[in-house]
Amino acid sequence: MNVQVMKTIMLATSVTFVALAVILFPDHTLEASKSGLSMWWNIVFPSLLPFFIISELLIGIGVVRFIGILLEPLMRPLFRVPGSGAFVFAMGIASGFPAGAKYTAHLRQNNDITAIEGERLVSFTNCSNPLFIFAAVAVGFFHNPALGVILAIAHYTGNILVGFVMRFHHPEDAHPTEMIRSSESRLGLAFTALHQTRLIDTRPFGKMMGDAVHSSIKTLLMVGGFIILFSVLNELLGVIGIAAILAGVIRSILLLLQLSPELDIPLLSGMFEITLGSRLASESSTTLLAQAIVTSFILAFNGFSVQAQVASILADTDIRFKPFFFARLLHGFFAAFLTLVIWKPIYLDYLSSGNGSLPVLNREDAPSFIESVYSFLTQTGPWITLFSLLTFIILVTYRAGNQRIFK
Template sequence: MKKKTELLRCTILLLISLGAGLALSLFPDTAARGAARGLNVCLSVLVPSLFPFLVLSVFLVRSGAAALLGKLLEGPMRFLFRLPGCCAPVILMGMAGGYPVGARGTAALLQAGEIDEKQARRMTLFCVNAGPAFVLSAVGAGFLHSPRAGGILLASSLSAGLVLGVLLRGHDPLTVQSRSISRAPAKAGDALVASAFDACRSLAAMCCFVILFAVILEFLSILIAPGMMLACLSAVLEITGGCRDLTAQGAPLWLFAAALGWGGLSVQLQILSLPGAPRLSYPRFALARLAHAVLAVPFAVVLNAIFPPEITAQEVFSNTSSQPAADLGGSPIAAGALLVCCAVFLAACYSPRFGAGRGKKEAHGRL
C-alpha cells in the first residue's frame, strides 16, 4: 500500500512537472511577464523594506544586545508568552519589519542557544506579521487610497498576532526557561558582517519564491476569468498581488485583514525555508496562519465600525492598475523601530560586555 501511494505521488509530480514545462514552452512571453513582475516586486518592495530589518534582527541576537533588552522585558514576556526576555526584541522587529523578519530573528535565537526548539517553533507560529511599510504605504495609501484603512489593517494584523501568541503559550513551566548553555556574544563588527551576509542569503531565497509565484499567477490569470474568485486565489498564493486584485474587485476591508493574516503561500514557504529555521510541519504552520487570518477579521470589523475609512468607489477603482502612490519604505512606525535598534547597535558596539572586555578603542578599530 505504501509503495502504491509513493508511486501515485511521484506520478502526480511528474505530470505537474511535464505540464509546467509544456506551459513554459508554449507561452514563454507569459512566463517572462510574470518573472518581470515578480522581480519588480522584489526590487521595489521586498529589498528596500526588509533588508535593514533582517540585518538588525540577526545583529541583535549575534551581538548579545537582545539579551540586554530582554532583561527589561523579562516579566511581560514570561507572563504573556511564556518565553524568555531575549525574545522581546525579535517580536518587536517582526512587528515593525514584516513577515520574514520575526521568523529570521527566531532562527537566530535558536542558533545562538538562547531558546530551545520548542520555543522556536512556537515563536515561528505567531511572529509572522505584515510590516507597517507594506500595510500603511502599499495597501492603505497605495491600493485603497486611505491611510486610515491601512491603519485599521495594521492594528488588526498586529493585534491578532499578539492574541495568537498568548493562545499558543501553553502551560508547561519548562517552556519559560531558556537554554542554560548559549553561545558567547560576537564582537560588534563580526556580528554586523555576519548579519549582513545572512540577510543577503535570506533575501535571495525570498525573491526566488516571489518570482516563482508571480509566474504562477500570470498563468492563472489566463485560465481563470478576472473576478473575486481569481482575486481570492491570488491573495492565497501571493499577498502583494492579492491585495491589488482584491482592491480591483472592491473587496470589503475584513477580507484584506484575513489575507494579511494568512500572508500568502509564497511568504509561508519563504519562512519555512529560512536558514536555521526550526523544524516545523507545514500543516501546523498553515493552521496557525489560518488562525491569524480568522482572528484578524473581528478586529478589522470592530475598528472599521469605530473609525470608518473615507473611501469612495471612484477613488478605489480609478487607479487600480497603477503602482502604489506612496513610498513603500516611508513608515513612521518602522522608522521609529529602526532608530531604536540602531541605538542599541551603537550601545552594543561600545559596551565592554559585548566587546569582550577590550574597551571602546579596540572595538572602534575593529569596525
C-alpha cells in the same frame, strides 16, 4: 501504495506540469517574472536589508539575550516563549515577513529556545510591516489613508490573539519561569549575559558586520526567488484555467459568509501573493467594507509565497511548519472578524466623520510621512539593491580567495 511513493509521484507530476506550462506560455511567464522582480528589486530588498543587518549585529553582540532576560516575566506568562521573543516580535513588525521566521530560526540554532517554543514564537511574529499596510495597500491601492488604521489594528491585534491561542500548543512542554536570587537584579543578570555573549563570539566587529551583510543578502536572494516563482505560478493558473475552477469554490464560501462573489479572484490571487491580491481587492466594485475584510484576511494569511519562504528558513531547524500554517489560517479569520467589528466605531464613526486626527496621514497640503518614505524607496530602492548586490559579490569573492590561500 506507500505514502512516500505517492508524495514522490505528486511532486514529480506537479513540477513537470509547471515546467510544461512555462514552455507553452513564455510571454505570460516573462511578464509575471518581471512583475515579481520589480517588487523585490524596488521595494522588498532595500526596505528589509537594513533591518536584517542590524538584527544580525544585535544577536551577535548579545543585545537579544539582554532583552530576553529583562522581558522573560512578560513573554513567558503571556505567550509561553522566552523574553527574547519580544525582540523577534518587534523586529517582525518593523521589517515585515519573513523576518519573524528568520530571527526565530536564529534563536533556535543558538539553542536560546526549544523547538516547541520556536513553533509558538514564529506563529505570531511573522507579519506585514506598517509601511506596506499604510503606504502600499491603504494609500497605493485604495487611495484611502484612513483604511490603513483599520487594517493595521486588525492585523496586529489578530497576531497577538494568535500568540495567546498558540500558548496552548503542546501544553505538556512546561518551562518554569526563571527565578532570580534576591542578591541579583534582573538588570544585572541581563548585562552579564550581554557581556558574556560578546566575549564568547571572538569575531572582530568588522568580520561580524561582514557576516551580517552576507547572511542578510543570502536570505533576501531566497525571498526574491520565491516572489518571482509564485508570481509566475499565479499567472499560469489563470492562463491554464485552474484559477477559474478554484475561484468557483471560493465564490461559494464568500456567498456563505454574505460577501460579494466578485472578490473570488482577488482572494484566490492573495492566497498566492499578497500584493497582487490586495491590489485586485481594491479594484473590485463591491463595498469598501467587503474589500477591507478580504484584504485583512490576505494580509494575515501571508500568501503561499511568504509561507514558502518561511518553510525554507525553518527547514534548517527542527521547528515544524504545520503549526505555522494553522496559525496563518487562524490569523486570517481573526483579522477579517476584527475588521468587521471595528469598522463602524473606528472607521465610520471616528475616522470618516472627521473626528479623528491623523496628521501623519493627511494628504490635503503635502504628501504624508509614510507616502514620502514609500516614494523614497521606489526612487532609490534600485540603487540600494544594486550597491548591496555588488557588495555581496565582493564579499563572496574575497572569502573564496582566502579559503584557497589557507588550504
